[in-house]
Amino acid sequence: MRGFSFGMSSASRLDPVPLRSRSAGGCPEASPALATRAFPIVRGDRRSVADLLDLASDVADRCHSAAPDVDFEGAFPEREFGWLAEAGLLSAPLRRDIGGLGLGSEPGGTLPLLRVLKRIGRGNLSVGRLYEGHVNALLLIQQFGTPEQVEGYAADARLGRRFAVWNTEAKDGIHFEPSGRGRYRMRGSKTFASGAGHVERPIVNGALPDGGWQMCVVATERAGSAVIDPSSWRPLGMRASASTRIDYSGVEVEASDLLGRPGDYRREPAFSGGAIRFAAVQLGGAEALFEATRGHLKATGRGDDPYQRARLGEMAIAVEGGNLWLSGAAASADEPGADPAAVVAYANMVRTAIASICENVLGWAERSVGAQGLLRPHPIERIGRDLTLYLRQPGPDAALAGVGRHVLESPLDAERLWPDVG
Numbered sequence: 001m002r003g004f005s006f007g008m009s010s011a012s013r014l015d016p017v018p019l020r021s022r023s024a025g026g027c028p029e030a031s032p033a034l035a036t037r038a039f040p041i042v043r044g045d046r047r048s049v050a051d052l053l054d055l056a057s058d059v060a061d062r063c064h065s066a067a068p069d070v071d072f073e074g075a076f077p078e079r080e081f082g083w084l085a086e087a088g089l090l091s092a093p094l095r096r097d098i099g100g101l102g103l104g105s106e107p108g109g110t111l112p113l114l115r116v117l118k119r120i121g122r123g124n125l126s127v128g129r130l131y132e133g134h135v136n137a138l139l140l141i142q143q144f145g146t147p148e149q150v151e152g153y154a155a156d157a158r159l160g161r162r163f164a165v166w167n168t169e170a171k172d173g174i175h176f177e178p179s180g181r182g183r184y185r186m187r188g189s190k191t192f193a194s195g196a197g198h199v200e201r202p203i204v205n206g207a208l209p210d211g212g213w214q215m216c217v218v219a220t221e222r223a224g225s226a227v228i229d230p231s232s233w234r235p236l237g238m239r240a241s242a243s244t245r246i247d248y249s250g251v252e253v254e255a256s257d258l259l260g261r262p263g264d265y266r267r268e269p270a271f272s273g274g275a276i277r278f279a280a281v282q283l284g285g286a287e288a289l290f291e292a293t294r295g296h297l298k299a300t301g302r303g304d305d306p307y308q309r310a311r312l313g314e315m316a317i318a319v320e321g322g323n324l325w326l327s328g329a330a331a332s333a334d335e336p337g338a339d340p341a342a343v344v345a346y347a348n349m350v351r352t353a354i355a356s357i358c359e360n361v362l363g364w365a366e367r368s369v370g371a372q373g374l375l376r377p378h379p380i381e382r383i384g385r386d387l388t389l390y391l392r393q394p395g396p397d398a399a400l401a402g403v404g405r406h407v408l409e410s411p412l413d414a415e416r417l418w419p420d421v422g
Contacts, residue, residue: 121284212262
């Protein structure tokens with residue numbers, strides 16, 4: 001069955017599936033690329049930012065070409081993650097001293113990270129969303145992990161293993177209940193768990209008995225009894241992100257699997273400030289719409305129409321404006337000694353501005369191309385569905401109100417509110 005990797009018959013493809021059913025040992029089957037080789041990154045790798053961006057662009061181009069092949073419920077971009085691994089992008093967020101390239105984890109690494117995320121989003125928003133989750137997990141591990149955890153999980157990343165962060169839940173959310181001998185038994189589920197059944201090292205957040213919010217790396221080999229519900233992911237777009245519900249009830253973890261202290265996940269400015277990463281992926285979707293519209297007008301000979309040219313001009317201005325917002329986001333995030341509240345406010349501005357850019361670009365693309373752009377296999381049809389769903393991030397109104405609160409309370413004049421991106 002095309003690309004469906006839960007090991008089910010076609011008659012039962014939407015039934016809940018035990019995670020252990022995917023292979024004899026409870027681990028996900030490796031993709032062909034991952035099964036045939038490891039992906040060691042030499043410590044002290046000195047590839048330039050330009051080299052890294054070229055690799056990301058190459059991966060993005062391949063992802064774009066392959067995107068229709070994974071645009072169905074139950075899909076997961078296995079090949080695409082093989083390409084990310086081959087390019088060294090799965091380990092790139094690690095510090096250089098542990099085999100990475102410092103992407104987002106070392107001074108000056110935020111802007112290259114945002115540019116890579118934008119490129120991957122341009123290729124396929126589902127891949128971009130999954131890769132952003134992988135990056136987020138590695139950054140959290142490096143920030144809050146013990147030296148042993150950092151070294152161990154860095155080795156996993158260098159071997160091409162996939163990471164994620166699963167925080168969203170419904171009423172039956174995750175609880176960690178002490179079961180003796182330094183172990184915890186999990187109870188409850190996560191929703192919108194992107195990559196469930198395919199990610200080998202997810203960070204799963206849940207409540208301790210005292211209510212503390214705790215991160216825990218739940219390795220797939222420990223989670224053989226976890227149950228995935230594919231029927232929980234029947235979306236308009238982002239189908240290949242496999243953002244299903246997963247029930248961890250009965251799974252046991254060790255104290256050594258817990259990451260950081262209770263409450264670390266929500267520590268600011270990293271918690272809200274991380275929105276700049278998903279905004280970068282979203283902007284990649286807007287750029288893909290711009291390219292698809294430009295290509296369509298050239299191919300159909302409609303580029304001489306002055307109104308079409310005006311819309312393309314609006315799209316070009318909007319996308320370049322998004323690029324400038326990413327530069328400002330990186331300057332804010334990397335500014336030494338920055339006020340955490342200012343960093344959060346700037347990140348909220350970035351996510352709000354880029355969401356508006358994406359919505360406007362989508363509208364201009366649909367008006368320029370017309371009904372043809374809403375019919376398969378036109379790329380605007382798929383990209384538009386994916387972007388519409390991916391823009392539905394939590395708390396947009398609170399983010400905008402937070403910006404207003406910050407500027408009202410700040411004693412600084414307008415010129416000094418934000419970092420100099422000069």
